[in-house]
Amino acid sequence: MARSLVRLGALFAFLFLIWIISYTFEPRKTAYSCRTFWYCIGVSDRHGYAHPLPSTLSLESEVTLRDGTVRYRRATQDANPELLFLALIQGWQSWSSDFRSTQRTANDFMDLLASTKLDLTKAALAIMTASADEYERTMKATARLPFARTDVYLREDEDLGVKYEDRHDPRVQLARRANLALLRNYLMLRGLQDEQHIIWLDADVVELSENIIQTMISHSESNRDVGIITAICHQNEMANYDKNAWKIGDTPELLRPVADGDRDSASAELVATRLMLPELINGTDDSALVAIDSVGGTLLYVRAELVRKGVSFPPFNIVGTSWSQAGWIGVETEGICYIAKALRSGGCYVLGGKHHVRHIDWG
Secondary structure (H helix, E strand, O other): OHHHHHHHHHHHHHHHHHHHHHHHOOOOOOOOOOOOHHHHOOOOOOOOOOOOOOOOOEEEEEEEOOOOOEEEEEEEOOOOOOEEEEEEEOOHHHHOEOOOOOEOOHHHHHHHHHOOOOOHHHEEEEEEEOOHHHHHHHHHHHOOOOOOEEEEEEOOOOOOOOOHHHOOOHHHHHHHHHHHHHHHHHHHHHHOOOOOEEEEEOOOEEEEOOOHHHHHHHHHHHOOOEEEEEOOEEEOOEOOOOOOOEEOOOOHHHHOOOOHHHHHHHHHHHHHHOEEHHHHHOOOOOOOEEEOOEOOOOEEEEEHHHHHOOOOOOOOOOEOOOOOOOOOEOOOHHHHHHHHOOOOOOEEEEEOOOOOEEEOOOO
C-alpha cells in the first residue's frame, strides 16, 4: 500500500513538473501570465516593475458623466503624466486568447504595459468598455500598476454592434470601423488632459518589441514633422497582420479626384498597387522611419498636439468627400493621416528594422 502511494506521488510530481515546464519554457513568446516558475506558483509578477512606486497616495472616485457614461478614476495627488495609453474593449472576449486558446484578461494587458519598462508613474491609462462586468475587473486589474492617472469608462449602450468573432467579416467592415472611429474619438477626447504623447494599443496585442514605445517618443521629440507612428504587426504564422497600414504606390491617378462611377475601380486599384509594411521596411535598421499614407491601430503613436488641433479618426470614408456624399476610402485609422498631413507636425510613419508588435493568433 505504501509503495503504491509512493508511486502515485512520484507520478503526480512528474506530471506537475511537466506542466510547469510546458508553461514556463514555452519556445514562442506568449501573452500568458504563467511565464516563469515563480509567477506560476504566485510568488512574483511575470514581468516585474522596476521603477520606484509613487510616494503619494492615490485618490479614487466614480461619477456618472452628463452623457450617462460611468467613469472610475484613480489618480495620485501630484499626477502630471506625459504619456497617455488608450484601449477599447467590448467585453471579456476583447482580450482574446493566444495560440493555445488560453483566455487572456485585463491582468495580461497590465503585464504587457509593465513589459515596456516605462516609468508608469509618468503615464496615464484610459480604457473604455461596454461591459459592466469587465468594467469592474479592469478597475481591479489596473490597481496593480502605479499609473499617475487611471480612467475606466463604462458605456453599456455603445459597442461596435458586431460580435468579436465576426469583426473581420467584409460585409460589416465599414459600419464596424465607423463605430470604432466614434468610440476612439470619444475615449481620446475624454482621456486626454495635458499629456504630450498618446499610445493606442489594441486589447488583443500580446507582445511588443523592446523599447518600441520609447523609440516612437524619441522620434516625435527629435523630428517636428513626425506626428503619427505605427509599427509592423504580425502573428506567429502571418508576417503582416494589420493591412490598414500602407503607402500609396506609383499610381498618380489615385492622387487625383475620382469620379463617382470610378470609385469601386479606384478602391480595387489601391488594394492592388499599395505598398505594404514588409516591403517598405525591408532592409532598414532600427533607427529608420518610413513615410506612409495610412496606419493601423494595433499600436499607434499620436502626438497629443494634433488632437488638440482637431485631428481625429473619421467615422466615414473621408478621401473624396463632397457636400452630398462620403468618399471612397479613409475610414477610421485609414483616414487619420489624411487629416493630419494638413498640419506641419502631422507626418505619418512606420518604424523600421526589428520593431514590431505581435497580435493574438486567432483573429
